[in-house]
Amino acid sequence: xxxxxxxxxVEMSGISIDxxxxxxxxxxxxSLSRLGTRFWSWxxxxxxxxxxxxxxxxxxxxxxRMERDVIGFKAYIRAFEDPEFLKTFLYSNVLALLTIVASxxxxxxxxxWIRLRLPEARRIVEFITLLPFVVPAIIxxxxxxxxxxxxxxxxxxxxxxxxxxxxxxxxxxxxxxxxYMVLGLPYMYRSVDTGMRTVDVxxxxxxxxxxxxxxxxxxxxxxxxxxxxxxxxxxxLTFAIVVGEVTLASFLGVPAFGPYLFLLGQHRxxxxxxxxxxxxxxxxxAMGLIQLFTGGQGQAAGAx
Amino acid sequence: MAQTALNPKGxxxxxxxxxxxxxxxxxxxxxLFLILPSLRLFIGSFTTEEGQFSLANIIQLFEEKAILDAxxxxxxxxAATALGGGLFGFLLAYSVTVGGLPKxxxxxxxxxxxxxxNFAGVPLAFAFIAxxxxxxxxxxxxxxxxxxxxxxxxxxxxxxxxxxxxxxMYFQFPLMVLIMAPAxxxxxxxxxxxxxxxxxxNFQYWMRVAFPVLLPSILGTMILLFGxxxxxxxxxxxxxxxxxxxxxxxxxxxxxxxxxxxxxLGYAMAMGMVVVMTISLIxxxxxxxxxxxxxx
Numbered sequence: 028x029x030x031x032x033x034x035x036x037v038e039m040s041g042i043s044i045d046x047x048x049x050x051x052x053x054x055x056x057x058s059l060s061r062l063g064t065r066f067w068s069w070x071x072x073x074x075x076x077x078x079x080x081x082x083x084x085x086x087x088x089x090x091x092r093m094e095r096d097v098i099g100f101k102a103y104i105r106a107f108e109d110p111e112f113l114k115t116f117l118y119s120n121v122l123a124l125l126t127i128v129a130s131x132x133x134x135x136x137x138x139x140w141i142r143l144r145l146p147e148a149r150r151i152v153e154f155i156t157l158l159p160f161v162v163p164a165i166i167x168x169x170x171x172x173x174x175x176x177x178x179x180x181x182x183x184x185x186x187x188x189x190x191x192x193x194x195x196x197x198x199x200x201x202x203x204x205x206x207y208m209v210l211g212l213p214y215m216y217r218s219v220d221t222g223m224r225t226v227d228v229x230x231x232x233x234x235x236x237x238x239x240x241x242x243x244x245x246x247x248x249x250x251x252x253x254x255x256x257x258x259x260x261x262x263x264l265t266f267a268i269v270v271g272e273v274t275l276a277s278f279l280g281v282p283a284f285g286p287y288l289f290l291l292g293q294h295r296x297x298x299x300x301x302x303x304x305x306x307x308x309x310x311x312x313a314m315g316l317i318q319l320f321t322g323g324q325g326q327a328a329g330a331x
Numbered sequence: 332m333a334q335t336a337l338n339p340k341g342x343x344x345x346x347x348x349x350x351x352x353x354x355x356x357x358x359x360x361x362x363l364f365l366i367l368p369s370l371r372l373f374i375g376s377f378t379t380e381e382g383q384f385s386l387a388n389i390i391q392l393f394e395e396k397a398i399l400d401a402x403x404x405x406x407x408x409x410a411a412t413a414l415g416g417g418l419f420g421f422l423l424a425y426s427v428t429v430g431g432l433p434k435x436x437x438x439x440x441x442x443x444x445x446x447x448x449n450f451a452g453v454p455l456a457f458a459f460i461a462x463x464x465x466x467x468x469x470x471x472x473x474x475x476x477x478x479x480x481x482x483x484x485x486x487x488x489x490x491x492x493x494x495x496x497x498x499x500m501y502f503q504f505p506l507m508v509l510i511m512a513p514a515x516x517x518x519x520x521x522x523x524x525x526x527x528x529x530x531x532x533n534f535q536y537w538m539r540v541a542f543p544v545l546l547p548s549i550l551g552t553m554i555l556l557f558g559x560x561x562x563x564x565x566x567x568x569x570x571x572x573x574x575x576x577x578x579x580x581x582x583x584x585x586x587x588x589x590x591x592x593x594x595x596l597g598y599a600m601a602m603g604m605v606v607v608m609t610i611s612l613i614x615x616x617x618x619x620x621x622x623x624x625x626x627x
């Protein structure tokens with residue numbers, strides 16, 4: 028026990044000493060190769076750190092040089108002062124919020140019900156939540172436009188159910204939130220499902236029912252608070268996907284932050300760099316919060 | 332409990348369909364916004380503009396050289412970044428797990444990987460323009476240090492295959508780190524000690540024990556990286572402005588304005604992508620199952 032402890036301390040200090048007794052045949056070559064291992068470990072780690080940090084440093088450096096020979100925040104001030112920035116950024120945040128709320132309303136009862144009463148639906152539902160990996164954003168938006176840019180008719184009749192969603196603002200908003208829900212579906216569903224695995228859904232439900240709670244009360248006041256860490260991590264991932272998203276936003280023509288940043292990049296130099304660095308910090312905050320709440324379980328999304 | 336006595340399955344037939352009502356909203360949503368749009372593209376790729384069944388779009392897909400080139404370019408970029416990102420990511424994951432670097436470096440790397448794998452699209456493209464563009468930070472640095480102008484004296488161009496691959500790598504290798512670090516943790520200390528006691532060298536241990544155990548996981552994650560790059564659109568569009576004709580950019584052009592003068596061809600291009608992505612997802616999950624035999 029004690030030697031195990033010592034070994035850990037020694038390992039952490041970065042010195043390689045073999046504390047085990049007995050002399051095996053390959054002993055010498057092992058400790059030699061461990062020294063080599065340590066060298067290469069540092070080598071790859073430093074290379075990786077450079078790959079991570081250089082583009083960020085370059086962006087920051089560039090964004091601070093708007094005025095000749097002066098390091099300053101002028102590009103940031105200019106970028107944040109643009110009313111168009113505020114408008115699109117707020118709009119994207121509202122979209123993200125709507126997506127998160129709608130996703131929770133859709134997914135939590137589904138995952139709950141599957142755990143409680145309908146385990147036979149698990150396979151098919153999990154299959155559906157994996158589909159967004161097969162249908163990339165560009166294909167999804169292609170399909171959505173083709174379906175919802177013509178009036179929706181009741182099948183086999185001429186009666187129009189509702190007007191094409193892409194022709195009016197609220198319709199487009201519904202469409203883009205639905206699209207974002209699809210993009211976030213794999214992450215949100217996994218978060219929620221993992222969260223429910225750690226709490227005893229069945230016992231909680233029976234306890235609540237015996238106290239006379241309705242289904243609505245059970246989900247809102249018993250289940251939701253118990254999986255709040257999982258919900259938060261799913262929500263933050265969705266937020267990271269939605270706020271800078273470009274593909275769906277530009278093809279559906281909504282005034283979101285992603286397309287705004289893209290257009291700004293076409294005719295400005297310093298402000299887009301400033302906003303890029305700022306959005307990196309924003310992603311950092313979102314991911315840092317996930318790390319804080321879940322202890323680093325599963326945080327790889329993708330709206331590339 | 333009383334019901335169980337009456338019915339061995341524990342549910343009466345009438346409750347059987349009623350309990351499916353609980354998941355109806357989810358299925359309705361999936362059908363409306365995921366299945367139906369995909370189905371529309373699928374049907375569209377097998378019909379003429381008049382709605383007749385036809386294989387013409389699929390055949391044209393294989394005849395049009397520009398489209399085949401776009402697929403090929405996409406496949407090459409995805410393969411290159413999957414291999415490069417996979418290898419680099421593995422070495423990084425190795426260095427902080429088995430490699431014996433101090434613990435704080437590990438959590439720093441994992442957190443950073445979580446951020447970087449989500450940092451994509453327009454901001455990423457701008458960051459790389461500031462780094463490796465014509466007046467970028469590294470471009471200038473190399474010019475000042477070695478007197479070499481990357482853009483004039485070498486073939487390098489950020490808005491090309493190499494440039495786009497370097498940019499994709501920024502979100503590719505962190506994903507590999509995130510998946511491989513836990514897998515490397517799954518290597519049991521006993522295996523190493525057993526190998527050691529049997530007189531195996533470090534090299535032999537890696538080639539005969541650790542590597543074969545990790546291989547399905549490594550390959551599976553590389554396939555995931557392939558799909559990740561293959562479906563990417565925003566980063567490429569922001570970086571090259573549509574000049575580099577990868578397949579997602581071609582499809583984007585087709586959605587914007589039917590550049591091939593055949594809407595059916597656009598559907599077929601989209602279906603081709605879905606087929607490639609499906610194959611890679613199946614490959615991934617198959618390999619993932621195999622790797623679970625030893626790890627975890």
